[in-house]
Amino acid sequence: MNPEAFKELVEQYITGSLTAEDRAVFARLLEQTEYRTLLEAEMEHTFMNDAYEAAEPSQRRQRMNRLLREKMAAEPVPAPTVHRIHLLRRNWFRVAAAAVIILLLGGAAFYKVHTPAQKQLAAVPPPMAPEIAPGHNGAILTLANGSKLVLDSLKKGKLATQGATDVLLDNDRLTYQVQHPAGAELSYNTLTVPRGHQFQVVLPDGTKVWLNAASSLRYPTVFAGAQRRVEITGEAYFEVAHNAAHPFIVKKGETEIKVMGTHFNINAYDEESSQNITLLEGSVQVTKDNNSTVLKPGQQAQVNNGIHVADNVDLEQVMAWKNGKFQFGETADIQTVMRQIANWYDVDVEYKGTITNHIGGTISRNVNLSQVLKMLETTGVARFRVDGRSIEVMPY
């Protein structure tokens, strides 16, 4: 068949006027490379000339953008090295990009034994390994009807109306504004922050919540009853709006934290040995089963089977995540350090051998993974090997 006749078949196919016989002929021709090449050339021509482009309905535009964003959120790909330049444009990076200092505590003595030359060698990453970028702002919001919205920096403005409440997104922060508080129907939203992300929300009562990676918060879109009740997983920092008449209650499993108006952090990752509630300001009451204790600022309730209260907690260390840092005290074993890294860089961790030394120090959360690992290696406590998105941890 000559190319012109084949082109005619293609046109009949797209205008829906192929006869049954011609359709069979067309199908058979497409088994041959030569005709597939002709078809490709014809399609390339019509694409390059926008031959069949019609106006795009806004519904389709919105739907496709949403699908695409969901895909992007679902399949994070390791960013190329240049990613850091991009990060520099972000405000929170500028704020947190202050000099990174490693304080050598547990590993200091060990470090001295090794010559710098050896360390340099060990710290050099494999030449072509792709950089793993740090986490960034982003979350998934589940509305009362079960539909899910991916929240990222591309969005701005009113996301939804939930009952009497408008849900707004601006500057990477979600805000609830109650429009008609009276007679509002009780509905719940859930904010889920995946690994490699962090997010902030202002609840309908004005309470601010910062969520760390791999965490979630469930809350009503209007606080109607005598109590303001929310549930969390993972780690969150609360600045609760004062309202003595309506105590604010944070629930995680069997643990309840009752507050009037205060600032506190709760670290309740399931992998940690205890849930740690740290009070910065005001007063909170922590209850689990029949145990109950009231915390003073600077105290930390460590909840597992019972409640243990620790005094003079290093608040800077507890709040480091919110301030864009990893900070480890001398009590931090390698597992504690690596759990935080795994959540923030969305990587898996494997241990080869036993490591007993502790690591202390401060590292920015806004640098690529390879830099963090390099700095950890300088403590002489552990060595790392990165393979894709998994890290092998070995004794030094």
Next chain:
Amino acid sequence: MGFDVDIHSNTGLFYFLMSSYYLYGLESDPVYNEKELLTRVAQSDESAFALLVDTYRNKVFSHALTYIKSYETAEELVQDIFMKVWTNRHRLPEVEQFKNYLFILGRNQLVSAIRKKVTITTSPDNADLTEDLLLPDKQYHYKETYTGIMKGIQRLSPRQKEVFILSRIEHLSYEEISGRLGISKSAVKFHIILALNFLREYLRYSGDYAGVFLLASLLPFALR
């Protein structure tokens, strides 16, 4: 073309998205520089990527729908193509002509979708549906769907509607339509293709997927 389709999903919630990017056309925007945009995307700049997607999304979709003839498959292809762009964004600085690169990313999937479409000579869905239509309790559904198609035809632009009715309902050939309306044969084909693409989308959003098949059996050649 007027487009006023009711969507029975929660997409209405998403009107806020990236609204600023839609305020101006890219061709007329002096700030738009594709080379620079591609460099920014390569640096993982998501807002640059959103702008790039905005520029080409409709072109890629219109083209895919024309050849693939299925709204769902065309939509998936568009997602796949842009995901490939994003996943391989480090390659963008080397891309000489981005539009052509987009075509190449979707080319193989387009060809195999067309082959699939023409190899399945009798669609089982179509056969089942025709069988179904003979059952008395399906008569109401049939009538409703037919009404839906006719509503869709009413929403076509005047020229598309004219050409489509002459072709699909009065069964005139493209030559005859060309002669009757005093337009070229290729213009007739163009209006047919745009009308078909519009109706595929209309039927999808009118919530009646069966309509696509029904249209094919009611009006010869319509959506095949």
